[in-house]
Amino acid sequence: MPGRAILFLALIWSAAAGAAEVVDSAGRVVQVPDRVARVAPAGPPASVLLVALAPDLMIGWPSALPEAARAILAPEAAKLPQIPRLTGRADVAEEIKALHPDLILDYGTVSPRYADLAQATQERTGIPTLLLDGALDKIPETARRLGAILHKEDRAETLARFAEALLSLPASAAHPRVLYARGADGLTVAAPGTDVTAVFTRLGWQVVAPDGEGTFRTAGIEAIRTLDPDVLIFSDPAMHDTLARSDAWKTVRAVRDGRALVSPALPFGWVEEPPSINRLIGLAWLEGRDPVTLAALSNAIVYGHVLTPSERDGVLAGIQP
Numbered sequence: 001m002p003g004r005a006i007l008f009l010a011l012i013w014s015a016a017a018g019a020a021e022v023v024d025s026a027g028r029v030v031q032v033p034d035r036v037a038r039v040a041p042a043g044p045p046a047s048v049l050l051v052a053l054a055p056d057l058m059i060g061w062p063s064a065l066p067e068a069a070r071a072i073l074a075p076e077a078a079k080l081p082q083i084p085r086l087t088g089r090a091d092v093a094e095e096i097k098a099l100h101p102d103l104i105l106d107y108g109t110v111s112p113r114y115a116d117l118a119q120a121t122q123e124r125t126g127i128p129t130l131l132l133d134g135a136l137d138k139i140p141e142t143a144r145r146l147g148a149i150l151h152k153e154d155r156a157e158t159l160a161r162f163a164e165a166l167l168s169l170p171a172s173a174a175h176p177r178v179l180y181a182r183g184a185d186g187l188t189v190a191a192p193g194t195d196v197t198a199v200f201t202r203l204g205w206q207v208v209a210p211d212g213e214g215t216f217r218t219a220g221i222e223a224i225r226t227l228d229p230d231v232l233i234f235s236d237p238a239m240h241d242t243l244a245r246s247d248a249w250k251t252v253r254a255v256r257d258g259r260a261l262v263s264p265a266l267p268f269g270w271v272e273e274p275p276s277i278n279r280l281i282g283l284a285w286l287e288g289r290d291p292v293t294l295a296a297l298s299n300a301i302v303y304g305h306v307l308t309p310s311e312r313d314g315v316l317a318g319i320q321p
Contacts (some may be wrong), residue, residue: 022149025133025142026115032128033102036150040096042086042106042121044274045134049107051077052159052277052302053143054152059083059101069267072311074304088117093124101127103149107142107276108134109195136198139163139277159277162301166280172288176230177206179254180271182216184238186249189219195275199282205231221248228253232260233286235269240318262318264295267303277302291316 022032039057041047050058055076060083070078084095086104096104104125106118110133122129130149132142140160147156178200182188190196192207194215200207208227210219224232232254234243240262242249249255263271263282270282281298285291295315300306307315 020149022128022130024118024130025110026118026131028115028119028131030122030128030130032130032149036102038099038101038103039150040083040086040099040101040104040127042104042118042129043108044085045276046105046107048268048274048276048278049132049142049146050105053146053155054150055080055304057150059099062086066266068314072267072299072303072305072307072315077303086117086121088120090124093121096121097125097127103127104129105146106131110134134195134275136202136279136283137167139167139280143277159302163277163280166284169284169287169289171203175204175206177208177228178231178233179208179224179227179229180233180235181219182235182273184236184242186232186234186236186239186242187219187221187224188216189224190272191215191217196272198275199271199279199286202283203286205286221252225252230254230259233271234260234262235265235271235273237262237265237318264291264315264319266315267299291319 019031019033022030024030036057038059039050039054040059041050041062044063047058047061051073055074058080060081062083062085064082083099084092086092086096104121104127106114106129108114110131114131118129118131132146140163143156143160143163147153180190180197180200182190189209190207191209191214193201196215197207208229210217210223210227232252243255243260254260263269265273268274268276268278270278270285272279281294284294292312295312296307
């Protein structure tokens with residue numbers, strides 16, 4: 001009997017030692033396994049954080065990844081398949097559950113909506129689900145926090161120090177009015193005060209956009225001309241050709257003055273797309289740092305792939321007005 005009691009206590013201790021209580025950024029207490037071998041990113045921001053910190057633990061990409069992006073990532077990240085993106089639907093939760101992750105990670109805006117989504121995902125899948133704060137200035141803290149959970153402390157420290165170095169760069173004294181837009185036509189304009197435009201907010205730039213609701217607003221060239229931004233920044237590489245060929249765009253002052261820029265998009269957007277740790281490089285670029293150096297350093301340190309000269313040129317293609 002005493003032997004059975006000792007065995008029972010040992011089993012209880014093993015179960016307790018095999019999990020830890022983690023309080024996520026929404027204040028939720030989540031039981032996370034001590035050893036996490038498979039992590040499912042809930043969306044693109046989480047996938048970028050994971051591929052930088054623990055690509056060997058990530059089970060797949062929750063959105064399509066272009067071959068040009070895969071080509072400049074570490075091999076273990078490049079070969080990962082596409083998996084469903086969590087949307088809150090029960091059928092998607094079941095598809096994720098079937099992949100048997102030990103942990104689901106969401107990374108981005110911390111709000112009641114996303115906290116409820118994380119909780120609903122956890123309840124539907126039975127898989128621990130964390131929501132971590134994706135704010136720019138929280139990147140070092142979040143990297144160290146996730147590194148401790150995944151037992152990747154050394155890697156997390158490298159990323160955290162790199163982030164701290166970029167976040168501490170002295171900002172330019174200029175505070176222009178900027179318009180940022182997505183799409184091959186450059187007419188899907190991002191609103192101020194959102195994750196999408198957080199880089200400009202940190203720089204002290206004034207984000208301008210047409211009146212409306214939501215993160216993105218449709219605008220015509222005439223409306224953009226009326227807003228008269230000092231700087232135009234586009235996320236789609238196709239805008240380089242659009243600006244070169246369009247007489248209508250040439251009526252916008254920023255285009256005429258050579259202050260219309262196309263942000264690099266590989267392996268991820270430098271301003272956003274997705275709004276994750278990739279924004280650090282855009283922050284340094286817009287502060288006036290050399291994009292050639294930034295591309296080389298960030299890709300090697302963050303994504304684990306040293307760019308060849310031709311790959312570097314491909315990343316920076318179209319960056320000039």
